[in-house]
Amino acid sequence: MNDSTRWISTGLVALTTMACAKPAPQVDTQADVAAINAVREREIALAGTGNVNSLLTVFTSDVEFMPPGETAVKGLDGLRK
DSSP states (O other): OOHHHHHHHHHHHHHHHHHHSOOOOOOOOHHHHHHHHHHHHHHHHHHHHTOHHHHGGGSOTTOEEOOTTSOOEEHHHHHHO
16 A cells, blocks of 8 residues: 555545544533623622622632733732722
């Protein structure tokens, strides 16, 4: 078997394998989008109250907030300052 035949055979085997593979399952992202939108709406509502401690309930303890043109703020205590 010469080199070109070997490459063609390898390519055909690869294409056949890919053609027989199961397609990736379709993922329903509607629930994820709804959850993200709910958190975003909650954050907007809490920011409007002016109560920092209430607003911080949206974030995890290891939050890293990166305001444009400023140094990053790390953690809930950093956000409180």
